[in-house]
Amino acid sequence: MTDLPLTGVSIVDFCWIGAGSYTTKMLADMGADVIKVESRRSLDSLRLAAPYKDGIKGVNRSGYFADRNSSKRSITIDLKTPQGLELVHRLVADADVVANNFRPGTMEKLGVGYAALRAINPGLIYAAMSMNGDEGPDRTMLGYGITIAAITSFLGLSGYPDRPPTGTGTNYPDHVPNPCHGAFAIMAALRHKWRTGQGQQIDMAQTEPMLALMPLPVMDYQANGRVAGRQGNRLAGHAPRGVYPTQGNDRWIAISIATDAQWQALAQILDGALLDRPAWRTAPARAADADAIDTQLAALTRAQEGYGLMARLQAAGVPAGVVQNADDLVERDPQLAHRQHWHYLPHAEMGSALYNGPPFRFASGPVGPRFAAPLLGEHTREILAGRLGLADAEIDRLIAAEVLA
């Protein structure tokens, strides 16, 4: 048994809702001890976001919260009490990292801004990830994944050209760009701290990782004067490329043709006579006639069972994939099952609850969710006793004084 990559790293986590909590979850799943600082008086609103176990609302029942907070411990402390603030300062004193995704100024008001915490712990890594970052005229704007998608143009550029934008149907920046960039930046700062003893401040504006993942519209505009628009499922150099109906209710298959050989294989598998017209044998001709090909293709795929068609196309080297939904992925996808993607972890209120594992496998051993998301305040006693050495009687007194609320 080998140590997890981040075993021994201590994180005091003020993150809430989406992107921030996902960032620290990734670090927790890789071995970091993440203490989630919460309060009953100001709940992480994701604790009250659907879905809930059996559809019954409760602060310890949200599956959305659970998946974003695996492998973390929860302590409840009312930071607005002097004793509560002092306890948090003591927790931070020997931590490696403090993370938050509040608007700039909020942490300072609570007494846990960078200046205050650096005075307590000079080697601290202090990671902040607000919508617009720590500086600039719009720094106080509050944001969600979907408004970040809008302001970065990601939403406006995603959809069919002749229809309103549709984006991903989710708060996309919350789930991949910001958690991954946040975790990468924190680990880079950890390396620097281990080499030099020096801590530092990480200022990540949640708009900027998303923009870093879509460089071409701004570059193409400058270089060629071209203003990007929505392209649906089409892509230059690929024709046909689209999503086509198959047997069943709301079942579809995605097919993407990049070479003439793939096109010939597709035509042969579906119906050579209908598709393999001499005029469509070259990519530029297919691109020019893409609408007609899409209509023809859809008429042929409609009679096919999706997975069977995918298997035949894949056997011929044609990029094809069934449009899978959550039921398909959780219950039947044989590849995700082979990779043991899904984890069912025991939880006091939720029973056996479903978590995503990470999308990577380490040859040295498993890396992934270590234990279920915490109940609100589940580890308050354990942390105060274990990390700060408080006696039971002292903890009882703090509870009675409503410091640990």
Place this chain on the structure above:
Amino acid sequence: MADLQADPRALAGLRVLELSGLSGAYCGRLFAGLGAAVTLVEPPGGSPMRAVAPFAGDAPGPENSLSFAYYAAGKASLVLDLETAPGRAALHRLAGKADLLILADHPQAAAVDGAGLCRDHPRLVALRITPYGSSGPYAGFVGDDLTLMAMGGLLTMAGFPGEPPVVAHGGQGLLAADQFAAVAALAALLRAERTGRGELIDVSIQEAIVMALENAAQTYQLEGRIRQRAGTAARAGTGIYPCRDGEIYLLAGGIGETAMWGHFARWMADEGIAGAERFTAADWDDTTPAACAAFEALFLPYAARHTKAALYARARAWRVPMAPMSTPVDLLENPQLSHRGFFVAPGQGPTAGLRMPGAPYKLSATPWRTGPAPALAPAPVIEELP
């Protein structure tokens, strides 16, 4: 390990070999930006990324691809023919001096034995990025961004009900895998530097996309519902609305229990909009069709008088979640991004002066730096190994 005085950057001293195609390059870019020495190993004729449109001046050429100018920024280039024994031997020697090997859809990837390199170089962290992972029933499947977004479950949620789903802009599925790969690799490198033990990491692009499903898997498990495409939002005050010079996205109610709606109602009342008191009525329910119509009757005439920028400034003051639907032109002039110096122009030759995204985060002690993308050497170089 590099001299900290000479290069104080966070990843200085890390040596990275990148065997990428369209996938793997953003992972290498994240390492290069924070100071790792990243060498892009290109096949004869150059990386496939050099052939990706659009090009500077719409003129194809190995130094003209805008994608290459961005994704290869700050890297060195070495041309090796891995189909030849000397080429593979050179890679083997280089891997012995490297900390990280990124192996993705390089055209000659089949000639590279990642596991063998790890065996021979126990300190090496090797990363394999493939469509579905390197073992399992779909290991031999091919895929591109669209088909992987389908199989990963994100596609089904994007678009209009009953119509074909539509993929997100910009190859985000491939990029998702690059980002998770970078996280995994850096975690393994932190351990390798402490223990001397490397790692072999297997990344699946399909599985990286599954990470983006928001609450869909849990909604299925806990409530038995399958999330599908919703098209546009069905809540009053949530969605895309026209204004004087374009469109804005408004999320007046926020998400969950955060009760942002009151902020919005006070803003509208302060603007003196006749009928705005309706928004604070006890029986107001923003999920009904009547509420949507009532909302639009009050808000749209107001929005039509104001620009995206003016509405954004007011929303900020009233603490209402709202954002302009930016165009690429807007982004280049965005005052917040300008203040932060987000766009930079590291390019040389045909891409000189072109602004592109720079640092995705600011590390106060060890800042990001964006260098130029490397030129393509005319022929395989194996005698001038570093």
